[in-house]
Amino acid sequence: MQDRARMIAGNWKMNNGAAATVSFFEKLGSWLSADETGKGAAAAGKSGRIEIVVAPPFTSLAAAVAAKKSEYIGIAAQNAHFEPKGAFTGEISLQMLEEAGCKYVILGHSERRHVFGETDDLLQKKLDSTLGSKLLPIFCAGELLEERESGDTERVLERQLSIALANAAAADAAKKLTIAYEPVWAIGTGKVASNDDAQGACSFIRSFIGQKFGQEAAQKIRILYGGSVKPENSAGILSQKDIDGLLIGGASVEAESFARIIATAFGA
Numbered sequence: 001m002q003d004r005a006r007m008i009a010g011n012w013k014m015n016n017g018a019a020a021t022v023s024f025f026e027k028l029g030s031w032l033s034a035d036e037t038g039k040g041a042a043a044a045g046k047s048g049r050i051e052i053v054v055a056p057p058f059t060s061l062a063a064a065v066a067a068k069k070s071e072y073i074g075i076a077a078q079n080a081h082f083e084p085k086g087a088f089t090g091e092i093s094l095q096m097l098e099e100a101g102c103k104y105v106i107l108g109h110s111e112r113r114h115v116f117g118e119t120d121d122l123l124q125k126k127l128d129s130t131l132g133s134k135l136l137p138i139f140c141a142g143e144l145l146e147e148r149e150s151g152d153t154e155r156v157l158e159r160q161l162s163i164a165l166a167n168a169a170a171a172d173a174a175k176k177l178t179i180a181y182e183p184v185w186a187i188g189t190g191k192v193a194s195n196d197d198a199q200g201a202c203s204f205i206r207s208f209i210g211q212k213f214g215q216e217a218a219q220k221i222r223i224l225y226g227g228s229v230k231p232e233n234s235a236g237i238l239s240q241k242d243i244d245g246l247l248i249g250g251a252s253v254e255a256e257s258f259a260r261i262i263a264t265a266f267g268a
């Protein structure tokens with residue numbers, strides 16, 4: 001079995017303003033310190049076996065950083081611009097996110113790609129800038145339904161990752177990068193990928209990293225699955241050999257279901 005620390009990450013998308021963020025962390029905090037299962041999760045967090053990450057919307061980041069309390073809960077932004085500053089109305093830079101207390105930034109989420117038109121080339125710039133910053137990227141990749149049905153899943157993953165990682169070094173892949181496999185057809189649809197399909201795609205991603213950066217990077221990199229993860233299906237997905245964690249949308253917005261998923265990550 002692998003010795004990579006598990007990552008359980010919640011992507012809130014456009015949910016939970018500052019007040020809801022404070023109440024989320026109050027509930028999560030009391031679960032981690034009062035409930036027996038929560039105490040197990042806290043111990044797993046302290047020992048470095050699991051890492052909890054929450055990605056609130058930009059305006060809730062400060063509230064999340066102030067409210068999270070535990071040092072093993074990392075805060076992520078959901079997007080960033082690749083330039084450090086300038087005339088980019090509506091954008092936020094990596095340096096601003098770092099100053100706000102973020103540890104991670106999600107890049108290339110399918111909603112950024114398919115709703116907001118972010119391209120592979122743009123995502124390469126964002127990834128390059130992130131690897132040159134103090135933030136750690138959680139880079140998303142995944143195929144559309146028609147691409148899966150036409151047997152193109154691996155081709156799509158290879159294209160997305162090879163363009164994004166064209167300028168990255170092996171040490172970046174080994175030490176800084178987390179990849180999230182999120183099949184677009186499974187996001188917000190209730191249609192979770194089967195354990196075998198999720199494992200197959202994550203294993204393909206790990207071999208791609210091995211071919212490009214060598215075996216050390218392939219063994220160290222964390223690969224997450226995302227798409228309709230719920231407390232009822234998380235244990236099965238997490239039991240797959242190449243899946244090191246989860247990127248959860250809808251079921252991460254409320255503290256209770258997020259906590260129930262965290263519980264499955266350390267075998268409770």
Ligand code: 13P
Binds near residue numbers: 189190229
């Ligand atoms: P759901 O868990 O709501 O399907 O969303 C997954 C996702 O997009 C996480 O980034």
